Amino acid sequence: MELQQMRYVIAVAETNSFTRAAQRCLVVQSALSHQIARLEKELGARLFERTSRRVRLTPAGAAFLPSARQCLDAAERAAAEVAASVGExxxxxxxxxxxxxxxxxxxxxxxxxxxxxxxxxxxxxxxxxxxxxxxxxxxxxxxxxxxxxxxxxxxxxxxxxxxRERLVAVVAPDHPLAGETSVDLRRLSSEVFVDLPAKTAGRAQSDLAFTAAGLTREVAFEVTNADYLARLVGAGLGVALLPPAYVAGMTGMVTIEVTEAPARAxxxxxxxxxxxxxxxxxxxxxxxxxx
The missing domain is CATH 3.40.190.10 (Periplasmic binding protein-like II)
Structure with missing residues (x-):
């Protein structure tokens, strides 16, 4: 079993394609396929199911993958430790x-x-x-x-x-709150929110603040991407609570200080x-x- 064979298996598993894996590893596809076939013969089990439409791991392949990654990581770390010993x-x-x-x-x-x-x-x-x-x-x-x-x-x-910092409210320029210099949580609780998904740490900061104040709010839009979250706010779909340093890099938004604002570390x-x-x-x- 060779490290290069493990690299090929990982590449195929991550790309779901022998062709793309060969391109990533800078080898011809026939060489990559041959090395994986040799490894499968040595292990006595097929690592991939191959059809004309897709490639996917077999149960044996799924069992092999974590250990293959660990072996490659260990080999790379060994080389890095040697380099570090001479100051590199x-x-x-x-x-x-x-x-x-x-x-x-x-x-x-x-x-x-x-x-x-x-x-x-x-x-x-x-x-x-x-x-x-x-x-x-x-x-x-x-x-x-x-x-x-x-x-x-x-x-x-x-x-x-x-x-540590306290979050600020962010709204579109034509939002009814855009003319305010500050707002409290009670006033914000009547607004529709754009926020991160429930049960994430980023969402918890705001949820905890409203709960502590005995308030509830409506999160109508859940977004995993912060940049897209800002785009939804800019489109007037709701209010967001964001870190002020992050908001400083945004354009076309209005920032409002929040009394008893959620805090994050x-x-x-x-x-x-x-x-x-x-x-x-x-x-x-x-x-x-x-x-």
Whole structure:
């Protein structure tokens, strides 16, 4: 069993196509197919079901995939540790973040990191805070930036709070509230809202504030993408509660201060296990030391 065979299996599983997997791995399709067939023969089980329309993992393939990823990660980490021993940071740095990170200028930090460590490969993924914490716990990403209620704290990971801020109301210029300089939660409770999906950390900040005030509100539109959320607000479909630093980068919106506004805390989190050289260098750049 060879690492390259594992790379081919992962590529096919992620693309659902031998053709696209071969393109990703920069090999001809026949070579990729041959190597996977050799591996299947060695394992005594087919890893993929192949039809003229689609390719998908068999139960054996689904069982093989997590361990294959772990083997490749271990091999890459071994190479990165050797490079680090001679003063060179390489390997993968996988960073996750919520769309509304405001405490850190992510592009600026990544630019600085890349200039210092050009041989490190950086991947970014955007998601909800709860999802990102779980991915850090599972080792899928090394570092993540979250936004959660101030009463909460990330569990199962190392964490450092970066900032706290109170949300502001955001409306379209022609909204009835657009002329107000401030508004309280009771007045807002009569409005229709655009918000993140229920039970997410980003949504919980606002839900908790209204519940604590003994109020309810109508969330008519649930959106997973913060940019699209802003577009719906701009179209006049409802009110949103967003971090002021994030709103500062938006155009064509009206921002209103909120009395007893929901608050959120921004965190950077990383795994409890030993960090990769790239993750350690990135956290050092952020001024974060292991607790």
């Amino acid at each position: 940071v390489s390997g993968r740095l996988a960073v996750g973040l919520i769309p509304t990170v405001a405490a850190v200028d992510i592009p600026a930090v990544l630019k600085d990191f890349h200039q210092r460590h050009p041989k490190a490969r950086i991947s970014l993924s955007v998601g909800a805070s709860d999802e990102l914490v779980e991915r850090v716990r599972q080792g899928e990403i090394e570092v993540a930036f979250l936004g959660i209620p101030v009463t909460a704290r990330p569990r199962g990971v190392m964490a450092r709070e970066l900032a 921004e965190f950077v989190v990383w795994g409890r296990e030993s960090r990769t050289p790239a993750a350690a260098a990135f956290l050092e750049l952020l001024g974060v030391e292991e607790e």
